[in-house]
Amino acid sequence: MKVRRSERLVDMTQYLLEHPHTLIPLPFFAKRYNSAKSSISEDLGIIKRTFSLRNRGILETIPGAAGGVRFIPEISETQARVIVNELCERLSEKNRLLPGGYVYLSDLLGEPELLRKVGQIIAAKYKDQKIDAVMTVATKGVPIAQAVSYQLNVPFVIVRRDSKITEGSTVSVNYVSGSSQRIEKMELSKRSLKKGSRVLVVDDFMKGGGTVNGMKGLIEEFEAELVGITVFAESNFSGCRVIDEYHSLLCVEEVDVQTKTISVIPGTYFNK
Amino acid sequence: MKVRRSERLVDMTQYLLEHPHTLIPLPFFAKRYNSAKSSISEDLGIIKRTFSLRNRGILETIPGAAGGVRFIPEISETQARVIVNELCERLSEKNRLLPGGYVYLSDLLGEPELLRKVGQIIAAKYKDQKIDAVMTVATKGVPIAQAVSYQLNVPFVIVRRDSKITEGSTVSVNYVSGSSQRIEKMELSKRSLKKGSRVLVVDDFMKGGGTVNGMKGLIEEFEAELVGITVFAESNFSGCRVIDEYHSLLCVEEVDVQTKTISVIPGTYFNK
Structure with missing residues (x-):
């Protein structure tokens, strides 16, 4: 019929x-x-x-x-700006300030409507590029990776700091945590990424860029190719950042533990 | 106009x-x-x-x-059965068998189309119930939780085995790992769940049920209410399971390390 x-x-x-x-x-x-x-x-x-x-x-x-x-x-720049401005306001809420000057994000990274929009915004940036996989690091990067993966319709892979028996053989790299200068280790299941894959890296938060740099190292180990890096939020890090080419949706400019103020502005996403 | x-x-x-x-x-x-x-x-x-x-x-x-x-x-039972049968076949693939009789799942839990369907199937089971939040445990439960959260349009919360500074104050419980009988600890950020919330628990894999039981304990600590439990896959555990009311999409019936065979059948989801 x-x-x-x-x-x-x-x-x-x-x-x-x-x-x-x-x-x-x-x-x-x-x-x-x-x-x-x-x-x-x-x-x-x-x-x-x-x-x-x-x-x-x-x-x-x-x-x-x-x-x-x-x-x-796609999403228009105007729509993306409205969403990012709303996020700036929500991130600046006083009660998000944690001891040590950290900002609480977990509630936002569990909201389906917000994640859907963040996925649309990030995916729109790479719409004309061939991407085979989205990569992130456990745990808080996962919701961002999945949201982007839904829009680009490519799989996402999760890098871990702790090896699990359920991952099978893994490839690991050491990296220097940008903010604390400690040496850390991260690994990815060997079968999760094919040689030559074009990879988009996403994460929830970037400080010194050490974690993202570790993922870059892993991509090299897998003989894959880095297409781009986008983080949900970055902090205005005063030291030397080990990553220079990336996009961020939000930028935590300043945190004042005394007055409990968090100042958040749109990130580099809209820069020309 | x-x-x-x-x-x-x-x-x-x-x-x-x-x-x-x-x-x-x-x-x-x-x-x-x-x-x-x-x-x-x-x-x-x-x-x-x-x-x-x-x-x-x-x-x-x-x-x-x-x-x-x-x-x-919603999704019809016929459609759900087709998807679950396909998953049974994919889970039975020989090369998924890991040392110790574990089954490799990470690739499936990173496929957007599969996750979307799994989210639809699980959410359909609870479509007539009031649900305020989906709960899971890091890391591999997260994609399932997010997929269900997209369909039910309620937030998801992530329980962790390792405390992070970025979670703020947490509530923790000890639980007995059902399969290894060891005492473990899990925690959830205090601000992530409101008193009285109606919670749906999801996870990627259930063996003895210890992890799921830990989440039940956490729900009690938060004075919240458990609505149901659904796991992506369960293994046919020979010992005594600490959880009795749950649904599973898939059941790993038998694993033979000698012949490298994994036998997978549909789980309890379709039981009347």
């Missing part, structure tokens, strides 16, 4: 949103709805226009026999 | 999918599209029918002044 346009639009929208960055051949939809390819093309035109009007993403059409349609999630 | 039906359908579908389990008043959509409430009602009827036909979920309409529409993600 033929499916009506209105129903096709609802189902196709859902299908496209759940399969971002994936080439879907037109015959797939034609068969799914028992409809002519010309009708499917018209539907896709409507969806394309709506996504574009609402700044939700690009619907790329690839012509030819091997062609099809591909949904690339 | 008025927005046409076709465009409304695309945008509403997207909006509803990104806001599951959330009551959205009709005037919100009427304003968003500059359209009459009667048109919006008709749109919602189309979306409701399509979601229902495709077994994608229920669109609940609540009449009256305080009413609106709420999308409740």
